[in-house]
Amino acid sequence: MSMAGNLRKVTGLDRVGGLRKAARLGRRHGRVDLSHPARSPLGSAVVKCVTYEDGVRVPGGGDLVEDVERLRKSEDGFVWLGLHEPTDDEFAGIAELFDLHPLAVEDAVEAHQRPKLERYGDTLFAVFKTVCYVEHKELTATSEIVNTGEIMVFIGPAFVITVRHGRHGSLGPLREELEAHPHQLAKGPAAVLHAIADHVVDDYLSVTDAVQEDIDQVEMDVFADNGARLDPGRIYQLKRELLELKRAVVPLDRPLQELSTRPTRVIDPEIQTYFRDVSDHQLRATEQIAAFDELLNSILQAHLAQVSVAQNADMRRITAWAALIAVPTMLTGVYGMNFTYMPELHWRIGYPLVMAVIAVGCFALYRGFKRNGWL
Numbered sequence: 001m002s003m004a005g006n007l008r009k010v011t012g013l014d015r016v017g018g019l020r021k022a023a024r025l026g027r028r029h030g031r032v033d034l035s036h037p038a039r040s041p042l043g044s045a046v047v048k049c050v051t052y053e054d055g056v057r058v059p060g061g062g063d064l065v066e067d068v069e070r071l072r073k074s075e076d077g078f079v080w081l082g083l084h085e086p087t088d089d090e091f092a093g094i095a096e097l098f099d100l101h102p103l104a105v106e107d108a109v110e111a112h113q114r115p116k117l118e119r120y121g122d123t124l125f126a127v128f129k130t131v132c133y134v135e136h137k138e139l140t141a142t143s144e145i146v147n148t149g150e151i152m153v154f155i156g157p158a159f160v161i162t163v164r165h166g167r168h169g170s171l172g173p174l175r176e177e178l179e180a181h182p183h184q185l186a187k188g189p190a191a192v193l194h195a196i197a198d199h200v201v202d203d204y205l206s207v208t209d210a211v212q213e214d215i216d217q218v219e220m221d222v223f224a225d226n227g228a229r230l231d232p233g234r235i236y237q238l239k240r241e242l243l244e245l246k247r248a249v250v251p252l253d254r255p256l257q258e259l260s261t262r263p264t265r266v267i268d269p270e271i272q273t274y275f276r277d278v279s280d281h282q283l284r285a286t287e288q289i290a291a292f293d294e295l296l297n298s299i300l301q302a303h304l305a306q307v308s309v310a311q312n313a314d315m316r317r318i319t320a321w322a323a324l325i326a327v328p329t330m331l332t333g334v335y336g337m338n339f340t341y342m343p344e345l346h347w348r349i350g351y352p353l354v355m356a357v358i359a360v361g362c363f364a365l366y367r368g369f370k371r372n373g374w375l
Contacts, residue, residue: 045083045084045085045086045087045090045091046081046082046083046090047082047083047084047164048080048081048082048172048175049064049079049080049081049082050079050080050175051067051071051077051078051079051080052077052078052079052080052185053071053076053077054076054077054182054186055181055182055183055184055185055186055187056182056185057179058077064079064081065097067079068097068098068158068159071158071159072157072158075157075158077158078157078158078159078160078188078189079158079159079160080159080160080161080162080175080189080192081094081159081160081161081162082161082162082164082171082175083161083162083163083164084163084164084165085111085163085164085165086108086109086163087109088109091105091108091109091163092105094161098123098154098156098159098161099123100120100123100125100154100161101120101121101123101125103118103120104118104120104123104125104154107125107127107152108125108152108154108163109163111150111152111165112150113127113150113152114127114129114247114251115127115128115129115248115251115252115255116251116255117254117255117258117259119264122156122157122265122266123154123155123156123266124153124154124155124156124193124264124266124267125152125153125154126152126153126155126193126197126255126259127150127151127152127153128150128151128152128153128196128197128200128252129148129149129150129200129247129248129249129251129252130148130149130150130151130166130168130169130200130203130248131146131147131148131149131203131204131207131245131248131249132146132147132149132168132169132203132207133145133146133147133206133207133210133211134146134147139214139217139218139234139237139238140231140233140234140237141231141233141234141236141237142233142237143234143237144241145211145214145237145238145241146207146211146241146242146244146245147166147168148166148244148248149164149165149166149167149168149169150164150165150166151163151164151165151169151171151196151200152164152165153192153193153196155189155190155192155193155266156189156266157189157265157266158189159189160189160192160193162192162196169200169203171196171199174195174196174199177195178191178192178195187268187270187271188266188268189266190266190267190268190271191268191271193259193267193271194271194274194275194278197256197259197275197278198274198277198278198281200252201252201278201281201282201285202281204245204248204249204281204282204285205281205284205285205288207245208245208285208288208289208292211238211241211242211245211292212288212292214238215238215292215295215296215299218230218234218235218238218296218299219295219299221234222235222299222302222303222306223302230303232300232303232304235296235299235300235303236300238296239293239296239300242289242292242293242296245289246289246293249282249285249286249289250286250289252282253279253282253283253286256275256278256279256282257279259272259275259279260272260273260275260276260278260279316373320365320369323365323369324362324365324366324369327358327361327362327365328358328362331354331357331358
């Protein structure tokens with residue numbers, strides 16, 4: 001069976017005429033926004049398949065397999081194949097056509113990977129964690145603040161394969177932006193890899209700015225007059241969401257350093273300069289997250305200290321009122337024992353005298369506690 005036949009079989013695209021027809025359909029579709037619940041406008045994992053030569057999109061519906069073989073020989077263009085959450089069967093034929101390493105294929109299909117960069121011969125495999133900020137009216141102890149996804153990128157001498165997981169981070173607008181700058185696309189697959197990395201890191205900065213607003217709001221609530229009554233679950237939820245953001249951003253530091261400094265056949269030296277800029281932005285996001293983590297620790301400690309102070313104040317008030325109640329309780333307890341022989345039992349002024357002693361004693365205690373701030 002031919003390679004194209006294999007692809008038709010394993011991707012399940014034979015229902016619409018095979019991978020070649022899917023490629024032609026992909027070329028005719030406009031902007032694709034994968035935040036929509038539908039997996040793909042092509043009815044499968046294949047979202048878009050476009051050929052570029054000298055940075056310009058090739059019109060029409062050519063044969064994908066023939067395009068790949070031709071571009072491998074001429075080295076004047078590449079094929080960009082986009083997929084969304086492919087299955088093992090859907091990806092098997094594509095992996096065979098582009099000679100992708102099995103370990104990288106397994107990572108691309110299974111997802112839930114750390115950001116990383118791996119080399120398999122002339123093929124680079126990069127994993128990016130995408131993030132988006134989840135809008136909410138009010139931060140609660142169960143609010144989702146950060147949502148994550150993944151983009152896996154394979155780049156070789158004549159191809160780019162992007163595999164997306166999650167319902168955000170569509171590459172449709174990015175593709176359109178790149179097509180508006182053919183001089184950048186003419187630099188090859190590395191230009192696409194840089195654009196994706198830059199897009200992902202820019203989202204990091206946008207999300208950190210939005211998270212900062214939540215942290216500022218929590219900080220204001222903690223140091224408000226009734227800050228001790230703040231639900232500490234809000235702070236813990238922010239820390240949990242910040243940890244998820246940290247897991248997406250921080251591990252990307254080493255891959256970006258390698259892309260910007262380590263010579264690679266498929267990375268044009270001029271593109272490496274652009275990766276340095278992306279690395280600087282990623283470092284800024286990392287520093288912001290570290291600062292947020294420290295700030296949240298301080299806010300949490302301040303809140304716990306406020307709760308402790310409020311509890312001490314409550315205990316002082318309770319103790320003061322207990323002392324005030326103790327005076328009349330003692331006197332009435334003594335004269336309520338009903339002994340036959342007790343002094344002052346037959347005084348005419350006994351009752352008013354006892355009441356006056358109670359009033360004076362309670363007033364003296366009240367003034368003392370009030371002066372010391374206990375009441």
